Amino acid sequence: MSRFKGKSRIRPLVRALTAYVPGEQPKIRGLVKLNTNENPYPPSPKVLAAIKAAVDGRLRRYPNPTADALRGKLAKLHHCRPDNIIVGNGSDELLALATRAFVEPGETVQFFNPSYSLYPVLAEIHGARVNAVPLAKEFGLPTAPDLRRNGAWDFSAPLTFVTTPSAPSGRGYGTAELEELCRAQNGVVILDEAYVDFARENAMALALKYPHVIVSRTFSKAYSLCFQRVGYFVGDAELIAALQKLRDSYNVNGLGQVGALATLADLPYYRKNFQRIIAARQRLSEGLRALGFGVLPSETNFIFVRPPKIPAEAWLEKLRERRILVRWFRAPETRDFLRITVGTEAQVRALLKAARQIARM
């Protein structure tokens, strides 16, 4: 038995930490799961075949430490060099590396509120100060002059995260407005484009134009590969090299690299799914509007809606009783809304049917 009490060994910062809470993954039969923005369609048959073919004796060996084959293909796709790219164990890992690489403990990590709820957790883990500044009306992006007038925004924050399209609202931002914001900023800006394949515009050009701008992408959502954990950053070679120094030796697992490579070889399969999801998003939005929901325009694979009659939290429960799981965030600026992932046509029908029943109660 150790003389030390376990708790006294834990750093005060870690003791005080509130961990990130991911969306639930319950094992309920027949559940219509629309709470974590997963793609309702499976990876392409070619991706599944490539991963299965890689499951053999080679699993005993280490994977390529820097995912070079994948970086090579991504560089071609985005018209840049492999040293403009780092691959991570999901983009979450890279967001964490960025806080460690660009921010001294005590300095500021900045983002808009509401946005991805992981950002404040990453700041806290690092002992950084959080500057969360409200978005404009209807979750719009404030302009640089607005931010200047408002005074809360820190144009010299060492690290700023911008979720674009916005989450959880789903609102899309134009490249021109993002560029204006980036130009006004002195520290590193990470444009988190986790959902950009469902949007009208993307801001990849900014990562290749400005040495302080990084674009974050993931295979999780649009490419149906959450399980494999593969994300990447595109940006200035010096910033990327700094992140490479900090990552774990073999941060991207081998089957993840195989899956992501095979994905890039079958992009038309995925583009067809984007169109199906965008069409289902339209039908879901119209169906809910007809029932009295306020539906914000979305450029993602989820919609953010203000339900009628009873509070959003009560809707969450009533939908759950009907085996439909959506997401609700308790914070004051989000508590009147539900975030609903766009599923298959059948899932959209099931949700609309349940919503009709609840609206009639």
Ligand code: PMP
């Ligand atoms: N950014 C945003 C805005 C997200 O919603 C998510 C998924 N929760 C991520 C990044 C991280 O995705 P992953 O780690 O699966 O690449």
